């Protein structure tokens with residue numbers, strides 16, 4: 071594992087699928103200089119889970135993919151599990167809103183157990199739908215999210231948030247929400263951040279930026295913590311829907327080449343932020 075500029079290279083949020091490119095995408099990531107992936111679970115069965123067993127199978131698939139990726143590529147994989155918040159919308163017609171909320175709650179408890187057992191490093195994705203929903207669904211989603219923050223607090227892990235784009239008020243509200251629950255805001259990561267979080271806002275919640283070239287240029291000198299991600303979906307039906315898994319290493323290489331302080335800057339998303347938020351130190355493994 072070579073990394074870039076002597077540093078590990080971390081994609082903070084991606085998905086892989088047993089029916090997609092899977093380990094081949096991870097090999098491409100490694101060949102570009104990537105060393106560590108945060109692998110978020112996803113629904114692999116083509117339908118919304120309607121019982122806890124479906125979530126258990128889903129998490130186990132993610133765990134198996136993580137192992138396969140490490141064996142095939144040497145890339146270190148951190149597993150992130152939770153019931154997808156949008157599942158609530160799909161489960162409500164069959165289970166009722168209360169039943170769908172109960173399932174989310176139980177699946178969040180299951181995810182918390184996985185973190186305790188060190189089968190996962192964080193809860194994710196948790197949050198609320200990125201599109202308008204009926205008020206009763208919105209309310210249930212908010213209660214599920216509150217529960218997710220409580221579980222993260224109790225097991226002592228980060229919560230990786232799926233939500234619409236946040237404006238200054240949205241960032242502040244999320245920060246407040248974490249504090250209300252007693253979860254330190256730096257343990258809450260807003261994934262798929264598409265605009266810079268102004269450090270002057272004084273918000274402790276952490277952005278995980280989509281690694282688009284222009285955005286990386288704007289945030290690269292920020293003190294952190296912040297992350298880079300592709301949110302790679304590994305869905306053969308939607309090629310190019312998101313950034314390719316090789317993107318973060320490519321951006322890192324450009325930053326390292328671009329300025330004498332490049333390596334120092336890369337240490338923020340790839341080492342220090344992982345330490346601050348997750349309490350983990352990504353290292354370049356001997357292979």
Ligand SMILES: [Zn+2]
Nearest residue numbers: 083110195301
């Ligand atoms: Zn995702």
